[in-house]
Amino acid sequence: MTRTRETAPLPDRDDTGRDDESDSPISAEQSHLDVIYARLDRMRRSTSTRLQTALRESGGTPQARSERESYERMYHDDLTKYDAAEHNLYFGRLDLSDGETRTIGRIGILDDDENDSTLLLDWRAPLSRPFYLATPAAPDSVAVRRHIRTRNRRVTAVNDERLDAGDIDAVSRGDVVNEAALIGALNAARTGEMVDIVETIQREQDLIIRSTHRGVTVVQGGPGTGKTAVALHRAAYLLYTHRDTLSRSGVLIIGPNDDFLRYIGQVLPSLGETGVLLSTVGALYPGVVATRVDDRTGAAVKGDLRMIQVLKNAVRETQSLPSETVTVRFDGYPLEIDRDLVRRARGRARSSRRAHNQARPLFLRAALDELAQQHARRIGSSTIDGSQLLSAGDVADIRDEMESDAEILTALARFWPQLTPDRLLHDFLSDTGRIRAVTRGWTATDREALHRGAGSRGGVTESDVPLLDELAEIIGYDTADDERSEQARWRKQLADAQDALDILTGSAPQDLEDELDPEILMAYDLIDAEQLAARQTQRHSQTTAERAHGDRTWAFGHVIVDEAQEISAMGWRMIMRRIPNRWMTIIGDTAQTGDPAGTTSWGSVLEPYVARRWQQHDLTVNYRTPAEIMSVAADVLAQIDPDRSAPTSIRHSEVPPRAVRVSGDGLADAAVSAATGDGQEAVDDGVTAIIAPDADVAAITARATETGGAAAGVRVLTVTQCKGLEFDRTVVVEPASIVEQSPRGLNDLYVALTRATQRLTVVHSADLPNALAALG
Numbered sequence: 001m002t003r004t005r006e007t008a009p010l011p012d013r014d015d016t017g018r019d020d021e022s023d024s025p026i027s028a029e030q031s032h033l034d035v036i037y038a039r040l041d042r043m044r045r046s047t048s049t050r051l052q053t054a055l056r057e058s059g060g061t062p063q064a065r066s067e068r069e070s071y072e073r074m075y076h077d078d079l080t081k082y083d084a085a086e087h088n089l090y091f092g093r094l095d096l097s098d099g100e101t102r103t104i105g106r107i108g109i110l111d112d113d114e115n116d117s118t119l120l121l122d123w124r125a126p127l128s129r130p131f132y133l134a135t136p137a138a139p140d141s142v143a144v145r146r147h148i149r150t151r152n153r154r155v156t157a158v159n160d161e162r163l164d165a166g167d168i169d170a171v172s173r174g175d176v177v178n179e180a181a182l183i184g185a186l187n188a189a190r191t192g193e194m195v196d197i198v199e200t201i202q203r204e205q206d207l208i209i210r211s212t213h214r215g216v217t218v219v220q221g222g223p224g225t226g227k228t229a230v231a232l233h234r235a236a237y238l239l240y241t242h243r244d245t246l247s248r249s250g251v252l253i254i255g256p257n258d259d260f261l262r263y264i265g266q267v268l269p270s271l272g273e274t275g276v277l278l279s280t281v282g283a284l285y286p287g288v289v290a291t292r293v294d295d296r297t298g299a300a301v302k303g304d305l306r307m308i309q310v311l312k313n314a315v316r317e318t319q320s321l322p323s324e325t326v327t328v329r330f331d332g333y334p335l336e337i338d339r340d341l342v343r344r345a346r347g348r349a350r351s352s353r354r355a356h357n358q359a360r361p362l363f364l365r366a367a368l369d370e371l372a373q374q375h376a377r378r379i380g381s382s383t384i385d386g387s388q389l390l391s392a393g394d395v396a397d398i399r400d401e402m403e404s405d406a407e408i409l410t411a412l413a414r415f416w417p418q419l420t421p422d423r424l425l426h427d428f429l430s431d432t433g434r435i436r437a438v439t440r441g442w443t444a445t446d447r448e449a450l451h452r453g454a455g456s457r458g459g460v461t462e463s464d465v466p467l468l469d470e471l472a473e474i475i476g477y478d479t480a481d482d483e484r485s486e487q488a489r490w491r492k493q494l495a496d497a498q499d500a501l502d503i504l505t506g507s508a509p510q511d512l513e514d515e516l517d518p519e520i521l522m523a524y525d526l527i528d529a530e531q532l533a534a535r536q537t538q539r540h541s542q543t544t545a546e547r548a549h550g551d552r553t554w555a556f557g558h559v560i561v562d563e564a565q566e567i568s569a570m571g572w573r574m575i576m577r578r579i580p581n582r583w584m585t586i587i588g589d590t591a592q593t594g595d596p597a598g599t600t601s602w603g604s605v606l607e608p609y610v611a612r613r614w615q616q617h618d619l620t621v622n623y624r625t626p627a628e629i630m631s632v633a634a635d636v637l638a639q640i641d642p643d644r645s646a647p648t649s650i651r652h653s654e655v656p657p658r659a660v661r662v663s664g665d666g667l668a669d670a671a672v673s674a675a676t677g678d679g680q681e682a683v684d685d686g687v688t689a690i691i692a693p694d695a696d697v698a699a700i701t702a703r704a705t706e707t708g709g710a711a712a713g714v715r716v717l718t719v720t721q722c723k724g725l726e727f728d729r730t731v732v733v734e735p736a737s738i739v740e741q742s743p744r745g746l747n748d749l750y751v752a753l754t755r756a757t758q759r760l761t762v763v764h765s766a767d768l769p770n771a772l773a774a775l776g
């Protein structure tokens with residue numbers, strides 16, 4: 001073991017605030033902590049005074065206003081950061097062999113003395129790094145690493161690790177650092193929300209968090225190896241290290257569902273970082289909220305790359321030819337739009353290779369050129385020899401006039417309409433005829449899966465969203481179109497406001513205006529048009545994350561994809577459009593892939609986009625699941641892929657996993673009573689989940705509600721819903737059905753079995769799958 005010394009908890013203090021052991025490490029650390037908090041309080045006070053001053057100021061040039069707004073934002077962010085750092089502000093200290101001491105905490109704090117001396121190093125600063133990396137085998141000049149535990153601004157314990165003692169046991173135990181603190185954190189009851197791990201980041205995790213690789217970093221690791229924790233701390237680290245660029249371009253974190261995003265949502269704010277955009281793939285397309293999920297076949301079909309050609313075909317289908325000649329009137333004369341004319345105009349537009357909406361003006365121009373000629377022939381031909389009496393300029397004038405002729409434009413629009421992705425996708429997916437026309441060679445099952453038939457409830461599904469994004473590319477539709485109309489709206493609002501002020505001023509008695517009585521305020525003195533317009537409109541949100549969310553073409557500075565194995569090929573295309581520089585961190589476990597549209601190979605996902613410019617790190621230690629539970633799950637993993645080894649659990653369980661067999665109709669009852677303690681063992685703190693086959697979730701939820709009381713806090717989830725989450729206790733229901741319900745059923749079972757931090761019960765009525773023989 002690493003030689004550690006835990007100092008007893010701080011004794012109660014007397015009224016003078018002195019403890020009995022004034023020379024103890026706890027006392028020494030308390031003095032330092034007091035100094036740090038005093039400085040933090042001063043920083044808070046001065047920032048909040050500055051913020052109030054900035055908020056009180058008003059008026060000035062637009063530039064001055066925008067500068068003021070960015071100061072306001074900065075002060076606001078600083079205050080948020082100070083609040084986030086309040087708890088466990090100071091947690092680590094390094095005593096180096098040369099006598100230097102470094103104190104490490106959640107944020108960096110400089111003293112306000114004349115030397116600006118460092119009171120606390122940010123955990124992300126390079127000088128803090130040995131706190132996470134030093135081991136007895138490679139102490140990196142660290143003699144002692146001290147872990148300081150605090151509560152409510154009081155030091156409650158300190159724990160020292162001597163790294164310079166050449167401890168052979170410690171060397172043989174490998175890389176575990178801050179072991180006592182780590183085990184304490186891992187044993188703590190869960191709250192349902194993920195917490196940060198700044199105090200106990202492990203060496204293999206730190207190497208990824210601070211990786212300087214500017215391409216794609218893949219983090220592959222079994223369940224509970226801290227992949228999500230690493231992803232979030234990497235986001236915080238990158239924002240600290242590249243603050244200038246990333247605060248402007250933004251960091252995007254993609255997770256599998258809203259529950260997961262809620263679960264991880266507090267980690268970055270607790271690290272003082274609020275500007276990161278968390279999103280699912282289903283929420284990445286501005287203005288669209290996916291309200292449904294497709295069934296597995298639908299998701300697989302829509303996620304497949306075949307959809308690119310299908311969508312291209314669907315757009316091409318809208319560039320149609322008239323089945324019979326269309327006649328419109330212009331200037332009292334008939335004009336004929338026939339099949340050949342439209343075909344020639346379409347050919348010109350298509351040969352430009354521009355996106356549909358961008359090629360539309362070419363189509364219109366070509367058609368109008370021909371129609372202008374047609375009209376000229378009709379009205380300008382000499383009755384004597386048939387020669388054209390109108391000049392080229394006259395014909396051009398006719399064409400210009402046609403450009404604003406509603407009847408002609410409406411007639412032509414049928415053959416090359418202006419498209420929007422959502423309308424087109426909706427129309428296309430609801431029409432079996434259109435689907436059949438563009439899916440040559442597909443099976444009837446796949447076509448049916450694509451069809452959003454009359455029986456379905458409508459609304460966009462998660463797998464539709466990458467299709468919308470793809471269509472936006474093919475159509476050449478971008479949110480700038482919306483922005484332009486937004487700008488036009490703003491200009492109109494401004495003009496209206498100006499009118500309103502003019503009317504107010506104009507209706508003021510003339511004699512007042514003439515006399516310019518300084519005592520009488522005119523409307524203009526109080527407010528200008530821009531302010532008035534701004535009051536009538538909601539102010540544009542200013543954070544990078546908010547702006548990025550509303551803009552399909554936003555290029556993020558860094559993108560992190562969690563549970564990345566579940567992303568479909570079409571989903572990857574959408575994500576890659578958000579990150580043209582391809583600076584990404586991709587987190588996942590290909591043994592946990594449940595979605596049939598997901599991936600089992602990182603190379604096949606990434607190489608089309610980055611060739612070989614990606615590197616993979618493997619995480620090997622399981623911080624969540626105790627060894628006894630992991631050994632059950634490892635048997636399932638061996639069936640998924642015999643070449644893979646399960647991660648090594650760092651902890652053992654007090655209660656071994658067990659299986660309970662019941663009759664089929666007793667399943668829901670048994671699951672709920674196992675979750676609520678079975679009457680055998682009291683269920684204490686923490687959270688419990690029942691993970692069940694999709695078809696059983698409703699009945700078990702109903703049973704849990706009926707039993708009330710203890711069952712009220714129990715969550716009942718499908719495997720898809722529990723992905724990425726963890727609970728103190730889990731009850732896994734009917735493993736055989738979990739395996740059968742999906743082509744990747746074994747992967748799903750592996751996920752379900754690895755969610756518990758303390759206790760696992762399997763409740764079943766059918767025989768257990770072979771892989772769970774050890775539980776039988």
Ligand SMILES: Nc1ncnc2c1ncn2[C@@H]1O[C@H](COP(=O)(O)OP(=O)(O)OP(=O)(O)O)[C@@H](O)[C@H]1O
Nearest residue numbers: 197200201202223224225226227228229623624724
């Ligand atoms: N260094 C650490 N110190 C303390 N806790 C840690 C550490 N690393 C991981 N953990 C904890 O282990 C648990 C599992 O971590 P996490 O959810 O990030 O794993 P994961 O690899 O994403 O799992 P899965 O693939 O199953 O979703 C979390 O509670 C996390 O806080």
